[in-house]
Amino acid sequence: MLNLSGFRILIDCPLDLLAITIFSPVPCDVGIEAYGQNDQSSIQKKQKLERQMTPDDLVSAEPWYKTVKTLHLWEVSLIDIVLISNPMGLLGLPFLTQNPRFCAKIYMTEATAKIGQLMMEDLVSMHMEFRRLHGPEDSSFPWWTKNLDGEQVPSVLKNLVFGENGDDLGSWMRLYSLDDVKNCMKKVQDVKFAEEVCYNGTLIIKALSSGLDIGACNWLINGPNGSLSYVSDSIFVSHHSKNFDFHGLKGTDVMIYSGFSCLQSAEMTDSDCISTISENNDERLTASLLDNEESLGELEKLAFVCLCAAESADAGGSTLITITRVGIVLQLLELMSNSIESSSLKVPIFVISSVAEELLAYANTIPEWLCEQRQEKLISGEPSFDHLKFIKDKKIHLFPAIHSPNLITSWQEPCIVFAPHWSLRLGPSVQLLQHWRGDPKSLLVLEDGISSGLGLLPFRPIAMKILQCSFLSGIRLQKFPTLLSLLKPKIVLVPDVVNQRINLSTVKTKSILSYSENKMLSVGRIAENADVEIMAELATKLSWKKLRQRENFGIARLKGDFVMENGKHRLVSGLDQEGSSGKTRSLRxxxxxxxxxxxxxxxxxxxxxxxxxxxxxxxxxxxxxxxxxxxxxxxxxxxxxxxxxxxxxxxxxxxxxxxxxxxxxxx
Structure with a gap:
């Protein structure tokens, strides 16, 4: 939450989707007796004093969802602006907009609005399917929390529910409805990349591509007291979305960095930092940031996933892909289809999601949000993503739900299935994982972040091969000092957990401050005096008086209005010079x-x-x-x-x- 020029700005409102792993999926037929004591999972690495978790420890109830900490304590009427950086940052917003006192202006890119809305609709659809199977609950309080407060409850569950300090209980909420999603999106003002929007005549807000995913952005805010940039997880070179537009963020007064994915990389050494910063030529710095080593590494990971899926199919096993990042899914679909077509394998690809058809069609209609290579394909008459032709050729099959009649008649194994998972607790991935968990020839592809211990707990013992992928999701720690040297912000704000892992002492900037959760940090004004724009017609009418006490300094007196327009102080036209009306006024x-x-x-x-x-x-x-x-x-x-x-x-x-x-x- 930012307080800038008297306005309160909320940046992103996500959900903690990993927290719903405390719930038991439906159906769940695995009990303590089926839980393998010889399982080599990470669960057995618990402390000896704490008993081993079993599926019966999970909450058997309709899932609640964990929102931003203390969201329930916020006075939403005091929020003036909401900025959404990517579709995941949109998932918790209906919890705010359903409050009748909410009146903030919401900004996000067009692509983020569309993809984020589809993701929320898919989440609601899967949750409603859960209610149909499990039965609805009308309680306005999460009654199941009472059963998780005992001494025998595993600490991992307690921490997820109550937080380390025991103050997270109020963050749990019942899921919103489809009507809440629609009402939320009606309040959104979507923008294009680099489009300037003015809020209240004071702040100029601009979205710039972050490269993380389609429509994902960073924010640039200009106001009367200076400029501020907000940089979240970004990718310099992307093979599906527009690249990270860091040039538009140069020279801001304050830069807030909120990327946490860099913590996955190794710590910076002094030599790493010094060798990077010594290259102070902007062209060299830019070239070092845009090297294609990272992007080629991502393509190799995607190719490896395709290879593993092909090997499983060749052995007679199926593959379940539960990755949810839209850009990664689109690339995998493309590579997987091309790989199968060029081989002798005849393996069907199923995409099971209530929004699959609309989302995949939308991806081929938004060239302005894609990388240059994808745009060039569209200009040459080809679809931006190759999945379109495979859908037409019936090699990729789209179904809204696992119980769709057409899916039942088209089903054959082995196959490759793309299915959203929401932490392996909701959606078609639950039933498919139950179906294949005992097949050692089958493959489960997980994205990094899902705990193989708690996430897979309800499905153990599991004989499937598990491939857990870590795709690039932000700026690597080693490149962060280089980025700062190129952007040259006057003041940099960095999360304390990031600041502890990196040496920024050689970065030339006025100040580097660290911020932490639930603590207010005040940043002083950079410019002591604000600039004022005077129209040329008015300036020529002013009679300037040279001051005695300040050399080369002139002053003039006038009457009229002092206004704020488009983030700048202005003396508007029509102001009269002192004395032009023939009236005299006392001197000051x-x-x-x-x-x-x-x-x-x-x-x-x-x-x-x-x-x-x-x-x-x-x-x-x-x-x-x-x-x-x-x-x-x-x-x-x-x-x-x-x-x-x-x-x-x-x-x-x-x-x-x-x-x-x-x-x-x-x-």
């Missing part, structure tokens, strides 16, 4: 009046007087009084608080005013 002065200097100026005007200095208490500086005796009486009293003039003679008062005007700067 500033500075300190020295009594001796003032008396000398008065004596040159034939005004005679004397000075009396009075000390304050305890020897402190007091006040000075000039007594006017000729041509008439009067008194001028000066102190730290100000200057007071007393006289009954208008001529004397006029001369005193002229003397002060000759000493002090004023307009």
């Amino acid at each position: 002065h500033w500075g300190t009046v020295a009594p001796e200097t003032l008396l000398d100026a008065l004596m040159k005007m034939s005004v005679i007087g004397s000075i009396e200095h009075r000390r304050g208490e305890n020897g402190a500086e007091g006040k000075s009084i000039i007594y006017i005796t000729n041509p008439s009486g009067g008194m001028i009293e000066t102190s730290e608080m100000g200057t007071a003039i007393t006289t009954d003679d208008e001529t004397v008062a006029s001369k005193i005013f002229q003397a002060i005007d000759g000493i002090l700067d004023g307009i």
Whole structure:
């Protein structure tokens, strides 16, 4: 949550989907007696004092969903702006928008809005399927938490439910409905990459591609007090979405980095950092960031998944792919189909999802959100992704649910199935995993992040081969100092857990600050004085007065309105120069009046007087009084608080005013 120029800005509102692994999937027919004591899983690496977890430890109830911590305590009416960086950051937003006091402006890219809405609809569809099988629950309180507070409950379950400090219980909520999703999306203002939108005439907001996935972005915010960039997990070179547009983030006053995927890489050494920063030429820095080593490594991982699936099919086993990242799924579908077509294998590919047909069709209609290679394919008359032709040739089959009649008639094994998993607790992957878990020839492909211990607990013993993939999901730790050297922000904000893993001492920036969860961090204003735009027509009418106390500094007086437009202070047209209407106005002065200097100026005007200095208490500086005796009486009293003039003679008062005007700067 940011507080910028008096506006509260929420960036992303995700769900903790890993937390629903505490629930038992449906159907779940594995009990303690079926749980293999000789299983070599990571679960057996628990401390000896803690008993081994079994499927019966999981919560057998309708799943609740864990939102952003303390979301239930937020006063949503105080949120002014919501910025969504990627589809996953959208999944928790309906919990906010269903509150009648929510009135914030929501910004996200068009692609994020479309893909995120489809993901939410798919989640609701799978949850409703769970309710049909398990039965609905009307309780407004998660009653099952009472059973997880005992001493015998495994600590991993307690931590997921209550948090390390026991304050996460309020984060659990019942899932929203399809109507909530639709009402949420009605409040969204979608934007294109690099499109500027103005909020309240004060903030200029722009989305720039992050390269993480289709439509994913970083944010650039310009306001009257400076510029701020928000950089989340980003990928420099992508084979499906637009590359990371880091050039648009150069030179901001404040940069907030929120990427946590870099923690998966090794720690930085001093030599790594120094060798990177020494290349201070922008072209060299850019080239080092855009090297294709990472992207080629990602293609090799995808090719390896295809190879493993082909080997399983050749041995008579099926493959279940539960990866949910849209870009990875699209590339895998393409590579898998091409691989099967070029081989002698005749293996059908099934995609089972309530939104599969709409999502795959949409992916071939959005070239502006894709990488250059995909755009060039579309220009040359080919589809952006090859899955389109395989769907037409009936080599890829799309079905909304596992119980679809057409799927039952088309089903054959071995096969390759793409199915969303939502932490292996909802959706078609649950039934398929139950079906194949005892087949050693079959393959399960998981994305890194799903615990093979808790995630697969309900399905053990499992004989399937398991391939857990770690795809690139952000900026590698070794490249972060190089990125900072290229962007040159004045102040950098880094998560404390990242700051502990990296040496940024050689990065040339004004300040590097670390922030942590649930702690407020205040960042001072970079620019002491804000810039003001004056229209040329108005500027030519101003009568500039050169100041005595500041050389080469001019000042003019005018009347009119001082407004904020498009994030900038402006003096709008139509303002009148002082005196243009023929009316006179009193001058304003500033500075300190020295009594001796003032008396000398008065004596040159034939005004005679004397000075009396009075000390304050305890020897402190007091006040000075000039007594006017000729041509008439009067008194001028000066102190730290100000200057007071007393006289009954208008001529004397006029001369005193002229003397002060000759000493002090004023307009």
